[in-house]
Amino acid sequence: MAMSLADLGTSVLKTEYAVRGPIVARAQELERAGKKIIYCNIGNPQALEQKPLTYLRQVLALAAWPELMETASAVFPVDAVATARAFLAGSKHGLGAYSESKGVRFVREAVAEFIARRDGIAADPEAIYLTDGASKGVQTALRLLIAKPSDGIMIPIPQYPLYSATITLYEGRQVHYYLDEANDWKLSRKMLEDSYDGAISAGTRVKAICVINPGNPTGSVLDRANVQMILEFAREKGIAVLADEVYQENVYRAGERFVSFARVLEEEGMKDVSLFSFHSCSKGFLGECGLRGGYFEIRNIPADVAAQITKLQSVSLCSNLPGQLATYILVRPPREGEASFALYAKERDAILGALKERAALLAEGLNKIPGVECNAVAGAMYAFPKISLPAGRTDEEYCMALLEATGICVVPGSGFGQLPGTAHFRTTILPPTERIKDVVRLFAEFHGSYR
Numbered sequence: 001m002a003m004s005l006a007d008l009g010t011s012v013l014k015t016e017y018a019v020r021g022p023i024v025a026r027a028q029e030l031e032r033a034g035k036k037i038i039y040c041n042i043g044n045p046q047a048l049e050q051k052p053l054t055y056l057r058q059v060l061a062l063a064a065w066p067e068l069m070e071t072a073s074a075v076f077p078v079d080a081v082a083t084a085r086a087f088l089a090g091s092k093h094g095l096g097a098y099s100e101s102k103g104v105r106f107v108r109e110a111v112a113e114f115i116a117r118r119d120g121i122a123a124d125p126e127a128i129y130l131t132d133g134a135s136k137g138v139q140t141a142l143r144l145l146i147a148k149p150s151d152g153i154m155i156p157i158p159q160y161p162l163y164s165a166t167i168t169l170y171e172g173r174q175v176h177y178y179l180d181e182a183n184d185w186k187l188s189r190k191m192l193e194d195s196y197d198g199a200i201s202a203g204t205r206v207k208a209i210c211v212i213n214p215g216n217p218t219g220s221v222l223d224r225a226n227v228q229m230i231l232e233f234a235r236e237k238g239i240a241v242l243a244d245e246v247y248q249e250n251v252y253r254a255g256e257r258f259v260s261f262a263r264v265l266e267e268e269g270m271k272d273v274s275l276f277s278f279h280s281c282s283k284g285f286l287g288e289c290g291l292r293g294g295y296f297e298i299r300n301i302p303a304d305v306a307a308q309i310t311k312l313q314s315v316s317l318c319s320n321l322p323g324q325l326a327t328y329i330l331v332r333p334p335r336e337g338e339a340s341f342a343l344y345a346k347e348r349d350a351i352l353g354a355l356k357e358r359a360a361l362l363a364e365g366l367n368k369i370p371g372v373e374c375n376a377v378a379g380a381m382y383a384f385p386k387i388s389l390p391a392g393r394t395d396e397e398y399c400m401a402l403l404e405a406t407g408i409c410v411v412p413g414s415g416f417g418q419l420p421g422t423a424h425f426r427t428t429i430l431p432p433t434e435r436i437k438d439v440v441r442l443f444a445e446f447h448g449s450y451r
């Protein structure tokens with residue numbers, strides 16, 4: 001007899017991932033039937049016409065087919081050729097061979113230099129693990145931390161569903177802490193304490209707190225004081241911190257800047273808080289989601305625990321090598337004076353400039369619609385507006401109706417979590433600028449008629 005659902009564990013059946021849920025399935029169906037769909041459901045820049053950076057793809061092409069360096073080296077800038085050669089030498093066997101479990105040491109050294117340069121702190125290549133996107137790193141950390149069904153992980157509400165889904169899959173408990181919508185989605189010590197106390201009284205052993213900065217889906221950017229407050233909270237409670245920093249390059253609002261958890265940890269001399277920090281090639285301005293490159297860095301993790309992390313990584317042998325090369329370019333882009341710098345900087349600035357413009361256009365446009373309220377998109381790639389709905393309607397129904405009426409595919413707020421009694425949806429800011437204007441116009445027409 002073929003297998004059935006009854007053969008599967010409840011944790012698999014209970015795992016939910018709204019970003020690719022039924023609304024997206026319906027969008028694909030409508031698209032096959034000839035309807036034009038604007039996919040605003042997922043932060044996948046190259047699916048929305050963003051072009052890859054030339055330099056990254058040149059190096060990738062050269063490393064994938066090294067003969068190009070003999071036959072066509074004149075076509076490529078000298079620094080792209082030099083980087084491809086350095087990667088091939090550093091990895092020893094090129095893109096087609098497994099690397100060591102943590103990833104190619106040459107790339108990990110470049111990641112350590114990047115962190116040291118970004119934050120003015122020391123970084124150790126042996127504390128860096130290259131991963132297939134940040135997702136795999138987050139899953140590794142959660143796998144490590146969740147030992148029993150009573151183990152809890154604090155996650156923001158709203159949150160990116162990688163966290164809720166993985167905690168469910170690994171049979172731990174989600175411990176929700178609410179982000180304050182009225183206060184630009186910032187988080188407060190009181191909200192952390194309330195969430196922690198609630199978990200303790202429910203018999204949960206809280207093991208870690210996850211923080212997404214800049215925020216998905218909220219678009220908010222934490223300041224240094226907020227980061228320090230979270231670290232102090234973690235120290236007092238004796239819990240680890242998972243800092244998801246994949247949107248560190250995506251900060252748009254004047255006066256805001258990204259501050260890493262690693263930097264504040266070191267500047268405050270906190271030797272007793274265990275930290276995992278995640279970064280990715282998928283976001284920022286590279287938008288190389290398909291290459292699945294990323295890394296995580298650990299701090300204040302004892303050597304025997306680190307050895308267990310390495311063991312977990314080695315179960316899947318290593319992360320993919322093209323992703324490792326993309327990660328190298330993420331952390332070691334062309335520098336001023338190098339042949340590719342001018343083009344690289346031009347492409348980077350054009351992408352970040354367009355994202356900044358779209359962030360403002362979308363939030364301003366949404367706020368003009370009666371019954372829609374949207375905080376400024378200070379960072380990341382999303383807006384998460386609050387919507388008022390006719391009595392008895394849910395945000396899932398709203399998003400499905402929006403899709404049917406306009407072809408705009410967004411994700412209901414319930415997929416990320418929201419304060420009971422409120423309704424939201426998440427849309428990316430990624431469609432090309434002209435299309436964002438259409439999106440806002442279509443939203444306004446639809447929302448008016450739906451109400």
Ligand SMILES: Cc1ncc(COP(=O)(O)O)c(C=O)c1O
Pocket residue numbers: 043132133134135136160162212216244246279280281282289292293294
């Ligand atoms: C907050 C956050 N973390 C992690 C990821 C995973 O990214 P990847 O696995 O492509 O690096 C995403 C993707 O959208 C995200 O929004």
